[in-house]
Amino acid sequence: MILIITGTPGTGKSTVAKLFSERYGFKLIEVNRFAPAAAVGYDAERESVEVDVDKLFEKIKSPASGDVVIEGHLAHLLPFSNATVVVLRCSPEVLRARLRKKGFVERKIQENLEAEALDVCLIESLEVHRNVYEVDTSELKPEEVVERIERILTGKGEEFKPGKIDWSEEFFAP
Ligand SMILES: Nc1ncnc2c1ncn2[C@@H]1O[C@H](COP(=O)(O)OP(=O)(O)OP(=O)(O)O)[C@@H](O)[C@H]1O
Numbered sequence: 001m002i003l004i005i006t007g008t009p010g011t012g013k014s015t016v017a018k019l020f021s022e023r024y025g026f027k028l029i030e031v032n033r034f035a036p037a038a039a040v041g042y043d044a045e046r047e048s049v050e051v052d053v054d055k056l057f058e059k060i061k062s063p064a065s066g067d068v069v070i071e072g073h074l075a076h077l078l079p080f081s082n083a084t085v086v087v088l089r090c091s092p093e094v095l096r097a098r099l100r101k102k103g104f105v106e107r108k109i110q111e112n113l114e115a116e117a118l119d120v121c122l123i124e125s126l127e128v129h130r131n132v133y134e135v136d137t138s139e140l141k142p143e144e145v146v147e148r149i150e151r152i153l154t155g156k157g158e159e160f161k162p163g164k165i166d167w168s169e170e171f172f173a174p
């Protein structure tokens with residue numbers, strides 16, 4: 001089984017994926033570790049490495065065997081045909097606090113809050129995958145997020161089908 005955990009930075013992908021992999025014995029693949037090997041340049045404006053998704057997929061395809069959880073903000077771009085994708089979501093106020101704690105500069109925080117409010121990861125996920133779910137982590141502990149992912153993987157994830165989460169009012173007209 002392939003589980004992809006994606007989301008805007010700070011939504012809790014790494015924390016949740018590690019916990020999930022330990023609890024359920026899934027192999028953990030952190031996409032960011034493979035990014036340097038798939039880098040094609042550096043985007044100075046965004047201060048981030050530009051990654052070739054085909055190259056990234058080539059690198060991750062074979063290690064991704066058996067039960068595996070693949071996490072990272074690019075993970076949903078990998079065209080695995082039978083993956084279940086969980087997009088972690090977080091309200092603007094809580095996300096701001098989490099990113100501050102992670103030491104992000106204000107400009108980066110703003111960029112990420114905007115991406116979250118515009119549903120970027122969700123929309124991209126729906127362009128690539130059929131089995132896409134979203135979990136609002138704002139008021140949950142990591143363990144509670146893991147429990148919801150377990151529900152999704154066992155066919156009890158109806159309430160996590162996309163379309164219910166909308167931060168636009170909070171973000172654009174607070
Ligand atoms: N319900 C939750 N799920 C996950 N993380 C949570 C939750 N509540 C609080 N947190 C905290 O939020 C932070 C999330 O950071 P984490 O590094 O896991 O995010 P990330 O999505 O992997 O970010 P990045 O894209 O920058 O790697 C951690 O400090 C974690 O303890």
Ligand SMILES: [Mg+2]
Pocket residue numbers: 013014015072
């Ligand atoms: Mg992370």
